[in-house]
Amino acid sequence: MSAMPQPTHAVGPYDLPPLRFGYGDLAPVIDEATLRHHHLVVHKAYVDAVNATLTRRPEFLGKTIETLLRGLKDLPDDIRADVREQGGGHADHQFFWKILSPPAERRPAGPLAAAIDATFGSFEAFKARFEAAALAHEGQGWAFLSILPKSGFTLKILTLPDNGSVLSQPEPSPGLIICDLWDHASAPFGGRAAWLRAYWSLVDWDYIGERFTGVHEGRSHL
Ligand SMILES: [Fe+2]
Numbered sequence: 427m428s429a430m431p432q433p434t435h436a437v438g439p440y441d442l443p444p445l446r447f448g449y450g451d452l453a454p455v456i457d458e459a460t461l462r463h464h465h466l467v468v469h470k471a472y473v474d475a476v477n478a479t480l481t482r483r484p485e486f487l488g489k490t491i492e493t494l495l496r497g498l499k500d501l502p503d504d505i506r507a508d509v510r511e512q513g514g515g516h517a518d519h520q521f522f523w524k525i526l527s528p529p530a531e532r533r534p535a536g537p538l539a540a541a542i543d544a545t546f547g548s549f550e551a552f553k554a555r556f557e558a559a560a561l562a563h564e565g566q567g568w569a570f571l572s573i574l575p576k577s578g579f580t581l582k583i584l585t586l587p588d589n590g591s592v593l594s595q596p597e598p599s600p601g602l603i604i605c606d607l608w609d610h611a612s613a614p615f616g617g618r619a620a621w622l623r624a625y626w627s628l629v630d631w632d633y634i635g636e637r638f639t640g641v642h643e644g645r646s647h648l
Pocket of ligand 1: 519606
């Protein structure tokens with residue numbers, strides 16, 4: 427297992443961030459060819475597209491994608507929609523890869539587990555609520571467990587359409603977990619319900635516990 431993923435502070439033009447695991451390491455849940463395509467083709471297309479968008483407004487190339495998404499409403503009209511969609515696709519995938527790791531039986535521990543239990547009743551109840559929200563989401567999008575530092579570190583499940591970002595919400599969230607609800611993610615499983623059941627075995631709760639602690643300590647974990 428490679429090192430803990432670090433916060434990303436790269437400014438544009440953005441690079442496709444490397445994965446912290448090998449392309450075959452998520453098998454048999456996600457096979458190597460599927461992961462290669464998702465990272466090297468789908469994610470890379472968003473990186474290329476947002477970089478192309480920012481060439482129209484090069485003054486924004488010096489910002490991280492997280493900064494642009496946090497300030498989305500203040501961006502010029504001629505790039506806002508493209509940054510939301512293409513930049514959001516880049517940032518959401520970047521976040522998604524960070525929370526995945528080779529298949530294993532894992533569950534939250536420590537303060538994160540306590541917060542999940544306090545908010546949702548139990549880890550099992552949380553997973554059921556998350557899956558229900560993801561299944562109820564219509565169309566392409568992403569599901570999140572977000573954390574709201576300015577609202578008492580409240581945990582909140584939400585889904586966003588297309589390439590929406592938790593960073594662009596009225597109260598931006600660092601996000602704790604994210605799940606890709608696009609058809610390109612669920613199709614290899616035969617549908618979203620089967621993908622969601624398989625997803626849990628890839629979620630790296632050790633890393634998410636670190637994110638949780640980092641948010642509480644005021645460190646950036648974006
Ligand atoms: Fe995706």
